Amino acid sequence: MTAAPGALPEQFDRIQQSIPPTVTLIAVTKFLPVETIRSAYDRGIRHFGESRVQEAIAKQADLSDLPDITWHLIGRLQTNKARKAVEHFDWIHSVDSLNLAQRLDQAAQELEKVPQCCLQVKLVPDPPKAGLDAAELPGLLPQFDQLAHLKVRGLMTIPPQGSSEATAREVFARAKSLADTINQTSFNRLHIDQLSMGMSGDYEAAIACGATMVRLGTILFGSRPPSPQIS
Numbered sequence: 001m002t003a004a005p006g007a008l009p010e011q012f013d014r015i016q017q018s019i020p021p022t023v024t025l026i027a028v029t030k031f032l033p034v035e036t037i038r039s040a041y042d043r044g045i046r047h048f049g050e051s052r053v054q055e056a057i058a059k060q061a062d063l064s065d066l067p068d069i070t071w072h073l074i075g076r077l078q079t080n081k082a083r084k085a086v087e088h089f090d091w092i093h094s095v096d097s098l099n100l101a102q103r104l105d106q107a108a109q110e111l112e113k114v115p116q117c118c119l120q121v122k123l124v125p126d127p128p129k130a131g132l133d134a135a136e137l138p139g140l141l142p143q144f145d146q147l148a149h150l151k152v153r154g155l156m157t158i159p160p161q162g163s164s165e166a167t168a169r170e171v172f173a174r175a176k177s178l179a180d181t182i183n184q185t186s187f188n189r190l191h192i193d194q195l196s197m198g199m200s201g202d203y204e205a206a207i208a209c210g211a212t213m214v215r216l217g218t219i220l221f222g223s224r225p226p227s228p229q230i231s
């Protein structure tokens with residue numbers, strides 16, 4: 001049995017409605033077809049998360065009749081795609097190095113845009129994962145604070161794959177406390193008012209710990225096709 005293109009699973013509305021109105025629900029549509037994005041849009045979703053710049057650009061071209069979508073880049077970003085990311089996304093959640101931030105800032109200046117950014121942080125050791133080390137971040141903040149063309153206003157974090165709920169909660173609580181600490185320092189620009197944390201398996205814990213943006217794929221849309229190979 002194949003569902004119509006873009007058909008949403010039964011639980012979609014229930015999950016959507018369970019997210020508190022103070023929390024932004026980002027529907028993660030990586031590897032899913034544009035029909036799915038249209039269906040979610042018809043149910044009122046306006047924030048969409050994509051993990052790859054090229055894939056998102058192709059979808060955006062198809063969806064250009066839907067002008068009020070806010071696009072979030074949530075996947076790892078290579079510096080050579082910084083300019084395209086600034087051109088095509090309102091939010092970049094995966095700022096994981098000062099070098100990348102500087103490239104984004106430069107592109108933003110040239111394009112006369114001000115992308116909203118989250119610093120992706122690692123709050124427990126997690127070698128395979130991208131992210132700024134929580135221990136080294138404080139020393140880098142004065143340099144992030146200089147970037148006049150970025151609006152750095154969030155922390156994004158992902159607990160290590162396979163974390164227990166207790167570990168996930170610990171990670172989320174540390175993110176919240178790191179944001180509080182940053183906000184106690186008087187920077188010129190940096191002020192953290194967003195915590196991007198929580199995926200299908202752990203978003204309830206994340207919301208309980210202060211998430212302001214959750215990034216949900218599987219629980220909204222069902223399992224997605226495998227990641228296409230990049231040639």
Ligand SMILES: *Cc1c(COP(=O)(O)O)cnc(C)c1O
Nearest residue numbers: 028051074199200215216217218
């Ligand atoms: C894929 C992805 C998600 C969504 O994951 P689900 O477990 O399907 O909800 C959230 N955040 C990031 C960074 C992702 O890459």
